Amino acid sequence: MAEKFNGELARRGGLVEPVVTRFAPSPTGYLHVGGARTALFCWLMAKHTGGTMILRIEDTDQKRNTPAATQQVIDDLRWLGIEWDEGPEVDGPNGPYFQSQRLDIYQKYTQKLLDADLAYYCFDTPEELEATRKESQAKKENFLYRRPEKLPDEKDVEKARAEGRPVVIRFCMPNEEIIVNDIVRGEVKFPAGEFGDFIICKSDGYPTYHFACVVDDMLMKITHVIRGQEHLMNTPCHIALQKALGFRTPNYVHMSVTISEGGGKLSKRERGKTLVKAIKQIPNADLEKIASVGGITSDELNDFLNGKSQIEQEIISAIADYLGVHLPEINVVDFFESGYLPEAMVNFIALLGWSSGGKKEIMTKDELIEAFDLARLTKTNSLFDRDKLLAFNTEHMKLVDKETLLGHFKKYLAVIDSPIQKADDDMLKRILQINEGAKTLEMVEHKSRFLFLDNDKIEYDEKAVQKVLLKDNGLAMLQIIRDRLDAMGELSEKAVEDMLRGLAEEKQVGLGKVAQPLRVAICGNTISPPIFDSIQLLGKENTLIRIDNTLQKFAAENAKNAEK
RNA sequence: GGCCCCAUCGUCUAGGCAGGUCUAGGACACCGGGUUUUCAACCCGGCAACAGGGGUUCGAAUCCCCUUGGGGCUACCA
Numbered sequence: 001m002a003e004k005f006n007g008e009l010a011r012r013g014g015l016v017e018p019v020v021t022r023f024a025p026s027p028t029g030y031l032h033v034g035g036a037r038t039a040l041f042c043w044l045m046a047k048h049t050g051g052t053m054i055l056r057i058e059d060t061d062q063k064r065n066t067p068a069a070t071q072q073v074i075d076d077l078r079w080l081g082i083e084w085d086e087g088p089e090v091d092g093p094n095g096p097y098f099q100s101q102r103l104d105i106y107q108k109y110t111q112k113l114l115d116a117d118l119a120y121y122c123f124d125t126p127e128e129l130e131a132t133r134k135e136s137q138a139k140k141e142n143f144l145y146r147r148p149e150k151l152p153d154e155k156d157v158e159k160a161r162a163e164g165r166p167v168v169i170r171f172c173m174p175n176e177e178i179i180v181n182d183i184v185r186g187e188v189k190f191p192a193g194e195f196g197d198f199i200i201c202k203s204d205g206y207p208t209y210h211f212a213c214v215v216d217d218m219l220m221k222i223t224h225v226i227r228g229q230e231h232l233m234n235t236p237c238h239i240a241l242q243k244a245l246g247f248r249t250p251n252y253v254h255m256s257v258t259i260s261e262g263g264g265k266l267s268k269r270e271r272g273k274t275l276v277k278a279i280k281q282i283p284n285a286d287l288e289k290i291a292s293v294g295g296i297t298s299d300e301l302n303d304f305l306n307g308k309s310q311i312e313q314e315i316i317s318a319i320a321d322y323l324g325v326h327l328p329e330i331n332v333v334d335f336f337e338s339g340y341l342p343e344a345m346v347n348f349i350a351l352l353g354w355s356s357g358g359k360k361e362i363m364t365k366d367e368l369i370e371a372f373d374l375a376r377l378t379k380t381n382s383l384f385d386r387d388k389l390l391a392f393n394t395e396h397m398k399l400v401d402k403e404t405l406l407g408h409f410k411k412y413l414a415v416i417d418s419p420i421q422k423a424d425d426d427m428l429k430r431i432l433q434i435n436e437g438a439k440t441l442e443m444v445e446h447k448s449r450f451l452f453l454d455n456d457k458i459e460y461d462e463k464a465v466q467k468v469l470l471k472d473n474g475l476a477m478l479q480i481i482r483d484r485l486d487a488m489g490e491l492s493e494k495a496v497e498d499m500l501r502g503l504a505e506e507k508q509v510g511l512g513k514v515a516q517p518l519r520v521a522i523c524g525n526t527i528s529p530p531i532f533d534s535i536q537l538l539g540k541e542n543t544l545i546r547i548d549n550t551l552q553k554f555a556a557e558n559a560k561n562a563e564k
Numbered sequence: 565g566g567c568c569c570c571a572u573c574g575u576c577u578a579g580g581c582a583g584g585u586c587u588a589g590g591a592c593a594c595c596g597g598g599u600u601u602u603c604a605a606c607c608c609g610g611c612a613a614c615a616g617g618g619g620u621u622c623g624a625a626u627c628c629c630c631u632u633g634g635g636g637c638u639a640c641c642a
Contacts, residue, residue, distance in 0.1 A: 026642045061641060126640075133639095142566050142638075168640055185569070186581095194567060194638095202640040209642045233568060233637040256570080257635065265635090348576095351591090355577055359590050378577075381635055385575050388592040394605075437605030447603075468602095500601080515601035527603045 018051035019223045023077075023084070024213065026058045027069035029313075030331035031076035033266050033384060034228065034258050037349045041255060042226050043082045044350065044372040054220055055087030057098045058213070060206045065100075076332040080342045081365060086220075094220040099212045106207040109215050109245060110169055110200060118172050118244045119200060120151040123160035144196030147172055166203035171211075171241060173197050178236035183224075183253045184377045190236045198237055214238050218247040224374075226253040229381075253374055256353045257381045260328075266384055268313060271327045275316050276305055278325040293322040328386070339412055339442030340389070341405075344396040348389045352382045362395045394439045405432055412441045419452035420445060430537065434529040450523035451537055455545045460553070461525035468526060469554055474517040477507075481518050482547045491540045493532040500531070521550040 021042035025035055046053035055077070059065040074088060086092030096102055113119035122145075136143035147170070152160075160167055173195045180188045200211035207215070217225060232254045242249050260266040279285055291301040294315040303309040320327045329335045335345055347363055355378065356363070356371040363371070397405070406429055413421050413428075423431065431451075435444040450458065468474050484499055485491065500518070504511045515531045522543060528534050535543055 024642085028642085058642060064641070122640095124640095129640090137565080140565055144638095166640075188568070190568075199640055204640080206640090208640070213642085228636090229569065230636055231642090234642095254569085259635075261575095351576065353576095357578070359578085361576090361591055380570055380577095382577090383575060385592070388576065391592055398605085435604085437603090439604075443604080464602095497601095504601090511601045513601095519602060525602090529603090531601055 016049045017223075019045055019049045020052045020054065020221050021046045021224050021226055022054040022056050022217070022220060022222050023082075024056040024058050024216075024227075025073050026061065026209075027065045027067075027073060028061075029069050029072065029268075030333050031073045032268065032331050033349065035073075036076070036080060036082075036332050036345070037258060037352055038227060038255065039077055039082050040080070040346060040349055041253075041354070041372075041377075043084070044369055045224060045226060045374060046085070047369045048372045051223075052085045054092075054094065054222070055084035055090075055097060056216060056220070057088060057100075058209065059098055059100045060202075060209065060212055062204060062206065070098075072333070079336060080332065080346055082346075099207070099216065102212070102216070103205065103207075105219070106201070106212055106215055107205075110207070110211070113171065113200070113244060114169065116244075117151060119169050120147055120172065120197075121157050121160075122168050122170050122199075123152070123156075123163075123165040125165060142194075144193075145170065145198070147197050168199050168203050169201035170197040171200045171237075171244070173237065174240055174243075178239055180232070180235045180239065180252060182232070182235075183251055183374050184256075184379055185232070185254060188232065195237060195240075200241075210234060210237050210241065214241045214245070214247065217250055218242070218245070222250050224251045224253055226255065229254045229257050253377070256378055258352050258384050259381050260384055261386075266330055268330045269310075271313065271316050271320075271330060272304070272310060274327050275320050275325060276307070278320075278323060279305060282323070290319055290322070294319045336412070337415060339440035339445065340393050341396045341400065341408055341441070343400055344389065344393040347396065348392045352384065353378045353380075362392065362399070364399070390439055394437075397438060397440070398436070402429060402432070409441055409444070413445070416445070418445050419449050422452055427537075430533075431529075434533040434537075447527060447529055450528065451534070455542055455549065458522075458524045458546060458549070460520070460550075464520045464525045465554060468516045468520045469550070472513065474520075475551060475554060477514055478517040478521055478547060478551060481514060482544065482551070485535075485540065485547075486544060488540075491535055491543065493536045496535045497532045518547070521547045 023035075023039040023042045025031065025039075031039075043053050045051070055074075057070055057073075059070070070088065077084070084090060086094055087097045091097075110119065133143045157167060176192045178190045180190070182188055198210060199208050201207055216222075235252055235254075239249055241247075258266055260270060279287075279290065287301055288298050291298045294301070294311070295318075296304075296311060296315060300309070300311065304311045317327070319325075327334070329338055329340075332345070336342075343364070346365060347361075347368065350363075350368050350372075351361060354372070354376055357376055358371070360367075400408075406425060409428055409432060410425075420428070420431070431448045432444060435447060438444045438447070469478070480503065481500070484503065485496075488495060488499065500514050501511060504514050507513070516526060518535070519526060519528050519531055522528070522534060522538055538546075
């Protein structure tokens with residue numbers, strides 16, 4: 001397990017300093033791939049050095065944050081196997097780990113800046129701010145908020161409050177060149193005059209991201225701030241804040257961004273787009289039915305289809321499910337629900353913007369921890385390649401031990417609607433075993449579910465029936481197989497194999513000519529796990545019933561074919 | 565618009581900081597072949613890149629500059 005590296009590397013001759021990293025998500029929804037990657041790098045770095053990873057919830061936006069989202073993020077991280085050393089549900093010496101519970105702390109530091117005239121009150125309304133911004137835009141100038149000559153005092157604040165104006169606190173951003181020392185990018189210089197006085201305390205009394213982040217990183221003794229490149233432009237503000245507060249500056253690591261096939265950042269909006277495209281391709285789509293599946297009105301659906309409005313992810317998923325449309329996975333849960341393994345996700349995501357330098361790409365978590373090194377982070381943005389992820393998943397399906405795979409399979413089955421839920425552990429293991437080589441758990445499920453269906457619920461694939469049953473005397477062959485199976489005792493794989501091979505030899509045909517009709521009879525199409533195992537698992541009684549059903553159902557058509 | 569980051573096969577990348585050993589290596593995808601009871605898996609082979617232009621140098625994928633292209637930031641979101 002990963003734990004065995006905890007501290008071990010650090011102890012080894014003291015070559016590596018233990019670091020303290022933090023993953024600081026804002027709880028606005030499920031954890032997405034980009035967030036997972038940031039969390040993973042923080043975790044790998046901490047584990048590699050025998051250091052600490054802190055999970056900090058940045059819930060300072062009262063409008064957007066939900067408690068449910070926090071739980072979702074926690075669950076997703078746990079599923080991936082990313083275990084923080086301090087944070088929600090774990091606790092530690094640096095709590096609380098929810099920023100909403102640290103308001104008094106931020107207030108204290110805000111007051112310090114206020115007292116030193118390094119921060120000041122402002123009373124602009126959003127409308128006024130917007131107007132000034134537009135003005136600057138018209139003049140093709142950058143809008144930068146500059147402090148007034150005389151900073152407002154307590155009386156001004158009271159007056160503004162009385163007038164019902166919003167009261168915020170801004171930081172006096174120094175007008176000087178600021179240099180960011182970044183581990184991936186080296187020295188990045190920002191010329192003076194690029195930054196205005198930004199808000200550190202919002203009108204609702206909550207701190208802004210910039211302020212809370214700087215204060216907490218200091219208090220939590222973070223040594224390495226690992227985050228996306230989109231924060232590089234924020235860093236000068238953070239450094240200025242640190243200087244004003246007398247804090248040290250942590251090491252900064254601005255990772256490249258993961259982009260999607262379409263261009264830009266990986267975004268959940270892609271799921272909506274995919275669904276719209278799919279619905280528009282359906283001729284005479286029953287929009288009313290589709291809307292009702294999603295629990296929305298036809299008008300709402302129409303607005304969504306015309307791009308006038310967005311609908312919730314849950315609704316998008318429900319409709320896609322109903323239509324059988326495969327949506328691109330964006331959030332970590334999406335991958336879970338598509339039958340991916342956390343081991344594969346972690347391995348694949350680690351290789352987005354990082355490489356071990358060696359030729360080995362398929363790695364376990366322990367191998368990743370051991371090999372991880374910030375110096376090997378890539379500067380270039382990387383595209384999320386689903387094909388490669390699938391290949392990685394296929395590898396990890398073979399790599400994880402049987403018990404682990406069983407655990408993953410059970411978790412997967414628990415969230416999807418599958419008749420396989422009926423099976424016990426031994427049966428599930430058997431199913432996984434005969435599906436060796438499958439790319440995902442979803443494929444295992446699809447290929448094996450027929451075993452658990454009622455005998456009269458088999459759906460026949462038309463092409464399979466035509467090709468296998470109604471041609472080359474497929475049905476006649478099936479009849480012979482039926483009689484021989486009937487004459488046998490219990491159907492072991494070996495017994496079935498001997499019988500089928502013997503029959504093929506006797507008739508001077510390939511095994512396929514006898515196996516395929518039987519396959520179609522028991523599962524309705526030409527795709528299934530190996531036939532001998534399938535028959536054994538189905539059992540003699542069910543097998544015979546399904547063969548009889550098949551013979552009966554297609555006998556008439558066969559007669560028609562014979563006339564031709 | 566301003567500012568910042570980036571640039572090797574279609575994709576992820578090795579090589580770059582210490583220039584020659586790079587006729588540029590690996591992986592995924594793709595194409596061809598093999599194996600085979602189906603789908604997969606598996607095995608063998610193949611295609612395929614230093615964005616363009618200037619420098620520096622005996623020598624540049626590697627160092628410098630410009631162009632182009634991509635990405636990010638520019639909120640009382642994080």
